[in-house]
Amino acid sequence: MKRREMLRASVLAGAAAALRxxxxxxxxxxxxxxxPSELTPAQSGVDASKEFEGPGWKPLFLxxxxxxTLIILSDLIIPATDTPGAKEALVNxxxxxxxxxxxxxxxxxxxxxxxxxxxxxxxxxxxxxxxxSRDDQDLLLHALAYPRNASNWTGEADANPDKGHAHFExxxxxxxxxxYSSQIGEKELGWDGAFAHGPxxxxxxxxxxxx
Amino acid sequence: MTQDPLLQTYDVxxxxxxxxxxxxxxxxxEAGLKVALLEAGRAxxxxxxxxxxxxYKLKYRDHSPEIVRTRPVQKQCYACMEYNYEWFVNxxxxxxxxxxxxxxxxxxxxxxxxxxxxxxxxxxxxxxNDFKAASRDGYGDDWPISYAELSPYYDIVxxxxxxxxxxxxxxxxxDGQFLPPMKMSCGEIQLRERVKAKFGHTVTIxxxxxxxxxxxxxxxxxxxxxxxRGCSTFSYFSSPFTTVKDAIASGNxxxxxNAVVSHVDMSTESNKARGVxxxxxLTRQVKEVRGKSVILCAQALESTRILLNSSTxxxxxxxxxxxxxxxxYLMDHVVGAGASGRLPNLxxxxxxxxxxxxxxxxxxxxxxxxxxxxxxxxxxxYGYQGGAEAGFNFNAEGYGxxxxxxxxxxxxxxxxxxxxxxxxxxxxxxxxxKDLKDAWGIPALHINMxxxxxxxxxxxxxxxxxxxxxxxxxAKDIHVQANVEMPGMxxxxxxxxxxxxxxxKSVLNPFNQSHDVKNLFVMDGASFVSSACQNPTLxxxxxxxxxxxxxxxRFRKNEI
Numbered sequence: 001m002k003r004r005e006m007l008r009a010s011v012l013a014g015a016a017a018a019l020r021x022x023x024x025x026x027x028x029x030x031x032x033x034x035x036p037s038e039l040t041p042a043q044s045g046v047d048a049s050k051e052f053e054g055p056g057w058k059p060l061f062l063x064x065x066x067x068x069t070l071i072i073l074s075d076l077i078i079p080a081t082d083t084p085g086a087k088e089a090l091v092n093x094x095x096x097x098x099x100x101x102x103x104x105x106x107x108x109x110x111x112x113x114x115x116x117x118x119x120x121x122x123x124x125x126x127x128x129x130x131x132x133s134r135d136d137q138d139l140l141l142h143a144l145a146y147p148r149n150a151s152n153w154t155g156e157a158d159a160n161p162d163k164g165h166a167h168f169e170x171x172x173x174x175x176x177x178x179x180y181s182s183q184i185g186e187k188e189l190g191w192d193g194a195f196a197h198g199p200x201x202x203x204x205x206x207x208x209x210x211x
Numbered sequence: 212m213t214q215d216p217l218l219q220t221y222d223v224x225x226x227x228x229x230x231x232x233x234x235x236x237x238x239x240x241e242a243g244l245k246v247a248l249l250e251a252g253r254a255x256x257x258x259x260x261x262x263x264x265x266x267y268k269l270k271y272r273d274h275s276p277e278i279v280r281t282r283p284v285q286k287q288c289y290a291c292m293e294y295n296y297e298w299f300v301n302x303x304x305x306x307x308x309x310x311x312x313x314x315x316x317x318x319x320x321x322x323x324x325x326x327x328x329x330x331x332x333x334x335x336x337x338x339x340n341d342f343k344a345a346s347r348d349g350y351g352d353d354w355p356i357s358y359a360e361l362s363p364y365y366d367i368v369x370x371x372x373x374x375x376x377x378x379x380x381x382x383x384x385x386d387g388q389f390l391p392p393m394k395m396s397c398g399e400i401q402l403r404e405r406v407k408a409k410f411g412h413t414v415t416i417x418x419x420x421x422x423x424x425x426x427x428x429x430x431x432x433x434x435x436x437x438x439x440r441g442c443s444t445f446s447y448f449s450s451p452f453t454t455v456k457d458a459i460a461s462g463n464x465x466x467x468x469n470a471v472v473s474h475v476d477m478s479t480e481s482n483k484a485r486g487v488x489x490x491x492x493l494t495r496q497v498k499e500v501r502g503k504s505v506i507l508c509a510q511a512l513e514s515t516r517i518l519l520n521s522s523t524x525x526x527x528x529x530x531x532x533x534x535x536x537x538x539x540y541l542m543d544h545v546v547g548a549g550a551s552g553r554l555p556n557l558x559x560x561x562x563x564x565x566x567x568x569x570x571x572x573x574x575x576x577x578x579x580x581x582x583x584x585x586x587x588x589x590x591x592x593y594g595y596q597g598g599a600e601a602g603f604n605f606n607a608e609g610y611g612x613x614x615x616x617x618x619x620x621x622x623x624x625x626x627x628x629x630x631x632x633x634x635x636x637x638x639x640x641x642x643x644x645k646d647l648k649d650a651w652g653i654p655a656l657h658i659n660m661x662x663x664x665x666x667x668x669x670x671x672x673x674x675x676x677x678x679x680x681x682x683x684x685x686a687k688d689i690h691v692q693a694n695v696e697m698p699g700m701x702x703x704x705x706x707x708x709x710x711x712x713x714x715x716k717s718v719l720n721p722f723n724q725s726h727d728v729k730n731l732f733v734m735d736g737a738s739f740v741s742s743a744c745q746n747p748t749l750x751x752x753x754x755x756x757x758x759x760x761x762x763x764x765r766f767r768k769n770e771i
Contacts, residue, residue, distance in 0.1 A: 043261055
């Protein structure tokens with residue numbers, strides 16, 4: 001048994017032992033335990049992680065063009081490398097689910113950002129973002145991805161240079177959140193799936209030397 | 212006690228089962244008094260804990276529309292999440308009003324244990340610099356109790372609860388009965404060393420109600436991180452699994468859940484409380500519990516709301532309110548100032564499999580102290596909570612493979628956020644909104660509070676001082692904030708039934724006993740005279756235990 005597994009096993013065994021008397025008293029105290037409607041799905045033990053993985057998935061909020069655009073965009077922002085990217089993590093499906101429940105203003109703000117991508121694409125390349133070559137998509141995103149200042153020559157005359165960057169950041173923020181909160185994203189960050197990793201060790205360097 | 216719980220006359224009725232109500236029930240029941248403990252919410256079970264559930268198992272990964280719909284106020288608190296929002300009150304059922312342009316956010320839990328289930332756990336003593344602040348700077352009123360009087364009760368509470376922390380011999384922050392402190396990170400130690408050298412200020416590890424070793428039958432922390440979702444090892448202090456459990460185990464405490472107390476009932480023959488009336492949360496039936504004494508521990512605003520809703524012919528402006536002070540002097544620590552940056556000299560590489568320390572660092576107040584000179588812009592002061600650690604860089608620029616790599620390369624970040632003293636002002640008050648009732652038909656509160664010039668000046672200075680300290684620690688890309696957030700954001704509501712020696716100016720005597728009605732007590736944060744700047748729950752619990760000592764003695768002498 002590895003060190004971490006031993007630790008985990010001992011924590012769990014200890015927890016179970018500690019739980020018994022507390023559970024007993026909590027139950028004797030429980031004149032009215034929670035009704036199902038008084039628990040969150042999480043507190044009832046619902047695991048919703050597989051909810052939108054089915055083959056018959058249909059978007060709730062986005063139309064087909066918006067959904068396809070979002071898939072392509074997410075794949076450019078977080079591509080598959082030696083690990084899966086945003087497309088494999090189905091970030092478009094999660095974003096669609098959240099958007100469907102958002103306020104009209106928030107929904108519209110998202111569509112404005114996605115629409116900005118297409119309007120820039122049409123202005124520069126005479127086609128919607130979805131239909132550009134990978135190279136042209138990359139060119140377009142590169143122009144939006146970094147904050148510009150007045151001295152920065154970009155080859156593009158833009159009266160409001162930061163607007164494009166703001167739309168990019170809004171889309172990127174949603175894609176990042178969706179990816180890194182997915183099971184694929186947690187693995188990308190290296191999480192081993194355990195919830196306890198022994199006591200916090202803190203700094204063990206000699207004073208003034210934190211190399 | 213096998214009869215109908217409502218046919219008895221209890222020695223004590225305790226209203227509220229949170230941090231203070233749990234202590235009141237434990238102290239009285241263990242002293243042999245017959246206690247009825249009333250809780251407005253339901254019981255809680257460890258089966259509801261979700262601290263080990265990853266976010267990807269949540270349907271909306273913490274962006275649930277149900278929170279937006281039913282908890283528009285509660286969601287302003289970081290601890291109200293898709294995991295646990297049912298622990299927080301439904302705002303649609305629990306309204307309150309505020310004047311135009313004066314918002315107040317009121318975070319509430321109605322469930323066994325109340326906010327002790329989700330609290331921040333930071334635990335600091337107050338000192339005579341706080342209890343005697345008015346004598347030092349001329350503003351407001353001194354407390355009628357001193358540090359020496361409260362100190363033994365801090366000891367009792369700390370030994371039972373289990374507070375981990377480091378002794379610092381700081382003049383503003385008395386040391387206590389500590390379990391071993393949690394460790395500091397490299398960045399925090401760097402800040403501690405350089406801030407001490409340059410400014411002489413103390414940076415210490417947070418003093419927290421989390422066990423660093425097994426204690427009183429509970430297991431030490433397993434460093435999973437999100438305490439506010441519950442703890443399967445009961446390592447952070449919450450009342451259902453400690454004080455309330457003890458009270459019930461004594462055989463002298465009857466727990467009545469789903470009891471939404473509307474008012475205190477007065478005897479028709481004498482100037483005494485004879486019990487409380489509550490509405491059953493589920494059936495809406497109105498019931499009365501009778502007791503020889505009543506202790507309100509419902510949370511500062513809720514306890515005062517009960518008294519304001521208990522008016523009689525003798526007390527037309529709220530029960531036990533001959534002073535007129537009931538409802539006034541509402542306080543909540545001012546927040547909104549601080550600084551953040553990154554420490555480029557430290558290894559930023561994050562590790563997803565490191566223990567998660569549910570605690571940060573603390574910088575005790577250093578303005579207007581006995582050893583510092585008087586500040587020209589403000590009275591009182593502020594303390595900081597903060598932390599420094601390597602983390603994933605979700606703010607990395609750009610996109611594509613470089614972004615994916617940059618996230619994992621990480622960033623060593625450091626931040627400080629201030630909690631400032633909120634001055635007790637008559638103009639910050641609560642009253643009953645005559646046109647607004649909650650889902651149980653109980654008149655709701657109109658909350659009238661704003662922070663003033665002194666709080667704004669504190670936040671200005673706190674932002675600048677935080678930036679200076681981060682700079683001294685070697686931080687780069689420092690962002691400063693010096694805002695005043697809306698009252699309620701600190702979730703440290705205090706006052707509205709202040710204690711004092713003068714019955715004309717205060718609601719309670721120095722033992723949390725009503726000046727007007729001798730068998731009526733308020734033992735929660737409502738009794739505070741001033742707010743200090745330390746997180747108040749530890750002081751509330753110590754004040755409760757002290758008040759119970761006094762009350763039990765009087766009870767035995769038949770003086771109640």
